[in-house]
Amino acid sequence: MSSVEKVRGRYPQWVAERLPSDAWTEDSGVAFPLYRMAGSCLNFPRLLQLGLDGLEAELADTPFKFVADHLRDTIDSYIGSVSEEMVKTLLAIRNKPPRHFREAIQLFWLYALHSGTWNYGRLDVALGSFLKADLDKGVLNREEALELVCGLWRLMHSYDNMYDNRLIVGGRGRPDEAAADEFALLAIEATRKVRLNQPQLSLRFYDGQNSELWERAIDAIGEGCTFPMLYNDEVNIPAVQKAFGVSADLAEQYTPYGCGEYVLNHYSEGSPNGVINLLKALEITLHSGRDPNNGRQVVEDVPSAADYQDFDALWQSYCRVVEYHVAVLAHQQKLEYDVMAEEAPLAFISALTSDCVQQKKSAFGGGARFLGGCLETYGYTNAADSLHVLQELVFNQKRYTLPQLVEAMDANYEGFSEIQAACRQVSKYGNDEGMADSMARKVHEHICNEASKQAVKVGLSSYLVVVINNWANTVLGWKTCASADGRKSGQPMANANNPSPGSDLNGVTAFLNSLVKLDPSLHAGAVQNMKFSKEWFGEMRPKFEALIKTYFLHGGAQAMITVVSRDDMEAAMREPEKWGHLMVRVGGFSIRFVDLPRPGQLEVLARTLN
Incomplete structure (x- = not known):
């Protein structure tokens, strides 16, 4: 019996009824389990x-x-x-601790391969002291050290997992910043030199940090590297402290992994083992708890569209549908951990996870200091925009009845172009507009708070939402009907918590102002994808830096920046053989544009270019 079968075999009836057996890429539903253990960042x-x-x-x-x-x-x-030369290195690390940078890299990489982890945590802390000592003593020069790092990058790339392969440099909480910065600068330079979509280099920064790290990072991004991703410690450390319920010292060890989720570096586990489609939850709500794709009754006793007398009643029904699924996904997460603890000790992971050695228990079997879970959320922006449209057109303006709007959506707006146009004209999240952004906050706070409540109920240290994307917004969009924001059936949903493509009409400042309205202390990571033209990194670079620094100063937690032109992407679609170098950010990961399936290319192309 497989581990998946063992997990499903333990489902209570109420869990089995709510979770489909099919994969999330095939089924039309609100909630889906993910059978995996992911995100371990070890004490290298x-x-x-x-x-x-x-x-x-x-x-x-x-x-x-x-x-x-x-x-x-x-x-x-x-x-x-x-x-x-390699024999000498291997013999040197066979028993004793590494003495030099080359030996440290080799031992780290052998262990990482054996552990099965695709995420490497704060690698500047692990390797920086070895690099600095070798440079100071003349054992290596900078060019030789750079080639070693480039070689490591190529190995990580060959260990192919574009959704992971994360490593972190910079930030507070590093014991020897000077040594760590030596590696961090070399890591940025290696990323510029090899131009691969893996590893996913991420730079944490804070006020007073070595400014050269920032400058070199912006250089790399401006050249089209898509790395490093930028994480603002001034916002993220207090946010993680609150969300995870830990001390400031532990919060300093927050580590993004995978598509953008956070764990506490070698102190916590937080595998993302569930998916929820919030736009599908609204769709189910508007159809009396039934999935219009297959006719299946998903949630009982949900009123019909004609029964809602005010928006608050509709909101309460939507919340009940969401909560119905969040509860089951949290329970599913804990069952997976229980089965994993029985099935395997995950020895290489547990040996370098605090406090497994002291407890003599595996990471998922009571050894890790903090055992949390993550819930991947999709369709969040579309759900918020759709709810805002319904509130405005039906309950405030009384321009249409709710059954009329549902009829138009069920027809995929065919024959209802006037209604679709009216839906599109209502203000949307991403324009720094009060009512639309207020609805986005309302949807965000509800799902985050509801997920967090589940931790105590199921026996986890935390259960937190992550607002990420791994092009699941496109895949789940295929199974989601037309929505009240004007989106047609089967079209992609918005990427992470970004505005829907084409709906942010008030410019980049308004877009960034909307992003910072969502409380980062309620979740375990959110993706902020931004696409800028190349001109921003030439003569306009001072303006770009002023813009992005103001965004971070006003509460921006993170930025994943793509520098590309629409012409380049269109040319790559016409002649892919000539554009293998073009890199884009899809969500929490980067990929060569020509390697994206065509629906993914079209979704990236549709995003606003600032």
Whole structure:
């Protein structure tokens, strides 16, 4: 019996009834489980401090005691088949802690491969001291060190997972900032040199940090690298402290992974094991709890469209449909953890996760200091815009009845062009407009707070929303009918918490002002995708830096920036063989534009270019 079958076999009846057995890419539904363990970020500095002999001694009385020997076996298997220089490196790390940068990189990478993790945490903390010592002593020059990092980047790229392969540099909470900055600067330079879509380099920054990190980051972004992604510690540390319920010192160890979720570097687990489509939840609400795609009754006792006398009643029904699904996804998350704890100790992950060694328990079996969960949310912006349209056209202006709007949506607006035009004319999130942005906050706060309530109920340290995208907005859009924001059936939904394509009409300042209205202390990560033309990074660069710094000063938590022109993307669609170098951000990950399926290309092309 597979692990998935074991999880589903433990479903209480109420859980089995609410979760489809089909994959989320195939079924038309509101909520879907994801069967995986993801997002572990390990204590690599501890590994490099101890070396394999030290690690073996530390693990002697734990279920993970075989880890060091297993790594030695791997090292031994390479000797005789690699270069003389590589043999020296492998022999140097077979027992003792690494002494040099080259040795530290090698031990880190061997361990990462064995652990199965695709996310590497604060790598400047792990490797910075080795790099600085070698540079200071003349063991390496900067060009040699850069080539080593470029080689590591190529290895990460070959370990192909475009949704992960995250590593973090910069930020508060690094013991030796000067040494860490040496690696961080080299990491940015390597990203500029190799031009790959992996690893996903992320720069944390704060007031007073080495300004050269920021300058080199903007250089790289302006050249079209899409990396590093920018994370604002001044906002994120207090937000993480509140959301996770931890001290400021622990919050300083927040680490983005995957498509943009946060964990506490080697202190917490927070696998994203559920998906909810908020626009589909509204669709179900407007059809008396029934899925119009397949006729299945999803939620009982939901009023018909004709029964709502005011917007508050409609809002309460929408909330009930969302809550119905959030509760089941939280329960599903804990069941997955329980099965994983029984199935496997995940020894390589647990050995470098606090406090598994002290507890002598696996990361998902009571060993990790904090065991949380994540809920991926999609369709959030479209749900908010649609609710705002319904509030305005039906309940405030009384221009149409709710059944009339539902009829128009069910017809995919065919024969209802006047209604669709009216829906599109209502103000939307992303324009710094009070009512639309207020509805976005209302939808955001509801799903975040409802998810957070589930942690105590199911026995997790936290259960937090993540507002990300891995082009799921496009895939889930295929199964979502026409919506009140004017979107037609099957079209992509908005990316993460960004405005819907074409709906932000008041310019980049208004767009950024809307983004900062959503409280970052309620979730475990949100994607802020931004697309700028190349001109912003030439003579207009001072204006760009003033704009983005003001955004961060006013509460912006994060930015994932693509620098590209519409002409370039259209040319790449016509002649893909000539545009293999063109990189774009899809959501929480980057990809060569020509490698995107055509629906994904069209969705990226439709986003506003500032």
